[in-house]
Amino acid sequence: MKLLTNWLAATARLPRQHKLALASLSLLVGAALMWQPHPFSSSRDRQPIPIPNDTQNITSVEHSEPIEQGLDADDPALRVPEDALEKDITSEAPRTHQHTVAAGDTLGGIFSQYGLPISQLYQMLDENDRVGDIRRGQNMEWQVDEQGRLLTFTLYQSLKYRDQYRFEQGKVAYARLETKGDREKVTVIGRVNSSFYQQARQAGLTPNQIQNLVSALQWRFDFGRQSRRGDQFAIQVDKEFIDNKPVSSGNIFAMLYRAGDRDIFIYRHTDGRFYDEQGQSLDRALRRIPTAKRYRISSSFDPHRKHPITGRISPHNGTDFATPVGTSVLAAGDGVVVKARKHPLAGNYVVIKHGREYSTRYLHLHRILVKPGDHVSMGQRIALSGNTGRSTGPHLHFELLKYGHPVNAMKVPLPEAHPVPSQERGEFQRQAKHAQQALEQRLNG
Template sequence: MKLLTNWLAVTARLPRQHKLALASLSLLVGAALVWQPHPFSPKERQSLPAVNQRQEPATVDHSEPIEQSMDANDPALSVPEDALEQDITSEAPRVHHHTVAAGDTLGEIFSQYGLSIGQLYQMLDVNDKAGDIRRGQKMEWQVDEEGQLLTFTVYQSIKYRDDYQFGQGTVDYQRLETKGEFESVTLIGRVNSSFYQQARQSGLTPNQIQNLVSALQWRFDFGRQSRRGDQFAVQVNREFIDNKPVSSGKVTAMLYKSGGRDIFVYRHHDGRFYDQQGQSLDRALRRYPTAKRYRISSSFNPHRKHPITGRISPHNGTDFATPVGTSVLAAGDGVVVKARKHRLAGNYVVIKHGREYSTRYLHLNRILVKPGDHVSMGQRIGLSGNTGRSTGPHLHFELLKYGHPVNAMKVPLPEAHPVPNDERRAFQRQAKRTHQALAQRLNG
């Protein structure tokens, strides 16, 4: 104690700048004493892509209390599946796709889509080059009902792809090589009971059916509009080795005849489907559900941790600090499937946009639509508020892809762009020839 008293007396006589320097040095020493090294060494982590796992304060103004996060799979907030969607998902999990953009890292992609960071580490453990990705690369993956990866594929080139298969705490990795020759195969069918059943009988896989249903979701609803007697012809590019098919192949075109109506789609080399004139089949979505941009009070973060308990408390949407009464706008064309009150979400609206996307709007002061309403992009659907569990007036906005929350501020959104002008004429010629060939198969 006497030593401490003498030390304090000496420091009290020091000039102010010396006192500040001494205080700074003390803080640095204290930080060094309490610092604990991360369980991963720098060498082990040097290839790890950037991952957003920031911690947030226990109470965020204009957001939800972190200790009571909303369940992304709460049936009250979910979009019900129709018969066609149930048929598709009953046989195989949905396939998600992503094209690497400039500046993307694998960690950021995982964060955007709410994928498990632990499974990303597993991939790096079995392949230390898993994080080496480049602009334009294609990726696809499947997840289970809990959002855990089942498969993850990275296409390195036309010839090679990296394939990851996940089990109970394990992952198998192999680089697969395309060795065969590709040929176009035409599959034909006639609807007797349901489009899905006849498509399966014709030789299409659940994933191929899913791709077609998603591509045509804005032009034709196979679950609601298909009728007995409808005909279809599908062109598939399959790989053969020694005249035996070794893959289910990729769908390149489809002609569907329903009554006096012909629906035709053709896949361009960019991997997207267009109509015969090269026009997009998509409807665009907007990132912001308000007329102007408001401050983001809490960002999308499926890996968010409570700073005290250390428990994962996901935040599956984006919170905007909007004043009470701010107009809330539909993010895209769609159908209202939920418009009601919830003990945590307050007044909320859920909109289904085709078969791939849906959006949620929570803590509203007032709801201006009802279930079954068809809404257009930018249409006013409610007024923001402070209902439910909330720490202040705000709008909680969620974007879901096939029922799984994704980061609306980051993920690529569908855009209604046609085939580029300099490629459109060649595209139209090839699409016309394919349309004629499929029509002949159906008429023959």
């Protein structure tokens, strides 16, 4: 009691403004002590799919993007322009995206890596509560609309069975599909008259099959720019037949493309990837970090990030590195610069196209060192990081896009230029040579 009396007496001698400040602080402390969140939250019968912690970040003033207005992933100024072949491929069917489950993967984590809507994952869970039971090495594929929402999602349980989810008008339909019938390899041939895409469609290939071929050869041959009238092709396809009638488009196993006096051959290995006749990779690698050394990540990729005040979803479609102004920015891979300019929100920025599947964006730059049309190599210096545009501090905002959709550059599987394993290469080369000779006979006959 004596301590309280002495404290009150000391307080009475304080200036008026100090008394007001002390009273306000006391009220705030009292209110904080009286308010406690309820220890329990309402539960539902549905169990949530685990989602990595880095996809649940809340926007704060420390994050580089302004909380009032984020960058639009579909802003025309930032988009990679499509050429005629890409428009042909997407005109008849949406692109198919693929993923092979790695150790430690969860379905929720995969959805977050590729920026797929978690709400649609819960719809799938309502239809089949075992959808999250995935295993290492399992294959899955999906198609999305222009807004990035799922149209179909397929999980391959075995060679015989696959689970397919189809989304339409806000609802999902689930079906367990079975592969039936006999499978045999057939060869389709064609000659380019107008475009490779049109002649491949006339030969019986689907848009997805053509997309797979174009992606496989994107670093060896550009069908959009290099194919010419008179070019020939022969393609070996594994088709399924019931009562001698084809019931599926099948998988492509080999292709021989004759462009003038140049022959281009690819063969699919047992890992599902295409290689040349020697077993060498057709891919070129990409790097996850576009700087010479690692810098702190100030804001992670998060398509589900929430605004701290409004509670609305404010996606962060890239990874922010806390780089000092003037840090060298390096190209994530070989490619062509398609944009290098200024944007009111992104500041100075660069967009690079890597083949036909991937592209990268580098935002808020201090200085741009390349121009549109430049061919760059992986690790080449393309800019200096900065603090331009709508930015709350010096940093590099880096985005990786797969077929135009933002994905998590720090986690998604990236192309690697590895050859067929040495212990498997001899058998691969034997089978590839046999297939190449068979396709040559078809073109020469």
